[in-house]
Amino acid sequence: MTDEANTPSPSRRALLAAGGAGLALGAATGAGAVTAARTDDTAPVADTGAAVPFHGRHQAGIATAVQDRLHFAAFDVKTDDRAALIDLLKEWTEAAALLTAGRAVGEGAYGGIPEAPPDDTGEALGLKPSRLTLTFGVGPGLFDERFGLADRRPEALVDLPKFPGDNLDAARSGGDLCVQACADDPQVAVHAIRNLARIGFGKVAVRWSQLGFGKTSSTTPDAQTPRNMMGFKDGTRNIAGNDTSNLAKHVWVSEKDGPDWMAGGSYLVARRIRMNIETWDRTSLKEQEDIFGRTKGEGAPYGKRHERDEPELRAMPEAAHVRLAHPDRHGGAMMLRRGYSFTDGTDGLGRLDAGLFFLAYQRDVRDAFIPVQRALARRDVLNEYIQHVGSAVFAIPPGVADEGSWWGRELFTGKA
């Protein structure tokens, strides 16, 4: 994706053979970072054009400062050949390292053999890395009888229970694998998912995918808190990307949590939450604020003046969203939220199909998403205005340590 407009791109393989020198990297976008920096080094990144390091202890795209746009894809694995699946994961990892560095896949969009399909689809040529991160996960379905992984399924990778009010569409739920692509330029995120789907042709198929046009949570508390489609600031008390203490406590799976292959990983819950925005928009300001327990303008908790003031739960209506979801009610459970707003055309009834694509990372869904959602599903007044219509849960393996490794390597080759 460097600006290669006038000359065919040098062969990526030749470059790697020559020690990975950045000959083709004209755009000076930090693409050398493929091996240099590591995900662990990333304090929140500010430069929207830059590349985010791919290799490291944890996968990027979790603690990374939340990018502006999302393309999320869940895949069904169509092969039952374990070796073929492993080959695909190696290919995907190689491509992901290039894409996140702002480079094209393989020989690029026009640098290969004219009689063969190009290795890269080309629509991101000339665009910056745009802080693209690609975060890989495995769903419960991967642990069925096909790949000999049944005894490796983490206890924490539970099938989510049915919550009151759930109205889940199977076609927008589940998946054997997932890739979360976040970038500040949506074309870069879409390009990445599309190329991974292309590489996986015949072995995997896209089960569902979701575009997110605006972030609804940030992991950089100094920045302006984004607003969701209800017009409220969202994620004020989210875990910050540089809060190593809360990341260790609530997000990263530790070595003693088990299984071994998940150490340094996390668990992701994805929920497509449709909002009845037309109904919400006819609700009074007072009622809207009562429902959240915060003011709409400043985002201050009831009885307080500033957004980041500590909420005083007793000052809020009994069933206010902030009160029901507060960690104090759930044994201190916190999640790192990374959701995005979506608008997917219309629903056939003259209403926009819009809402929140909720993404939350946590150390154990049994202690975090499940109890919190149980409480919300039962009592939250917000339920009059929202409906959960898609759901999935994934185990997010640790980061790819170095160029010799690949997504899921520990799962397939390490200790159970």
Add this chain to the structure above:
Amino acid sequence: MTDEANTPSPSRRALLAAGGAGLALGAATGAGAVTAARTDDTAPVADTGAAVPFHGRHQAGIATAVQDRLHFAAFDVKTDDRAALIDLLKEWTEAAALLTAGRAVGEGAYGGIPEAPPDDTGEALGLKPSRLTLTFGVGPGLFDERFGLADRRPEALVDLPKFPGDNLDAARSGGDLCVQACADDPQVAVHAIRNLARIGFGKVAVRWSQLGFGKTSSTTPDAQTPRNMMGFKDGTRNIAGNDTSNLAKHVWVSEKDGPDWMAGGSYLVARRIRMNIETWDRTSLKEQEDIFGRTKGEGAPYGKRHERDEPELRAMPEAAHVRLAHPDRHGGAMMLRRGYSFTDGTDGLGRLDAGLFFLAYQRDVRDAFIPVQRALARRDVLNEYIQHVGSAVFAIPPGVADEGSWWGRELFTGKA
């Protein structure tokens, strides 16, 4: 949408009464431009945060430098009360002038009466104007028996013929009214459409809407030409936004074209073009280039070296896209294209529902889109990879001259 986080926003009406002084406009984003500058003044704008003038001879969003993101909505009119429709158009116009200036609608998202629904939905609070433009159009359905406009239908507003290969979905086609929202921040574009839909509740309903995540044409020839989902540069020879000669010749309806109410307006053809990207991605580089008649990297026409070299049609394969669509074959007809790439999840068959949302402005569709699309639909090799699945045509009235005027005023009150 200025940063009003700590104080309730002053009443917009009070501000207007006070001469429109920009008391609430803390973000210094040129919001005073609501009345100051005019659309006619806009040479292509570069500052992505700025406001684009709303009032002027032509509507903004046509010759305006193409913004990065799109939310397009077509509406059915649900009332048959002419006065109610006119009231709505006045309300819409008032809101559009505020929104494009980066301001909230009415009393804002939290500045009104607590017991009433807020005037603005709030999710764009704190965001910049982001070069938002709102471009309004009327479809053939508005000229039926309901509003007494039958004798005002422009001859040029024809129902498009069925082209070979069309596979149109009625639910993604047509519409009595349209609003094209373009902005560099998609949240700003979505917010605008959503608020117009909210204002129109009971009188209009969204028939279909389309998000575009990346532009595929530019009206600023000095900038990098964007690439479509096939990986090719698109719109290299598009009409530039400052090319007044070609705009007058090919885009703006002149006074002698008639009807009077359309002078200074244009006609818009919108087509949702689904791309079979999985098939395309398995096509050889040579075949891809033969199909377009341009190289994939540089975008040079066959036999030439540079993107902007004059195409030599005889150097191309007989059925190359560039050759078939070239103005020389269509009496010199040109359109100003403003299309966007889309990706709307999956199609249930493991494939991304992706493609090009084609938007083209022209002085007369009978001389431009129709003959060009006839030629392409019949012979273009590209048809193996694309399918037109949505279609609409709209008359785009001239710009709103000043604060006393409104969208469609000439249609409802002027000469036929």
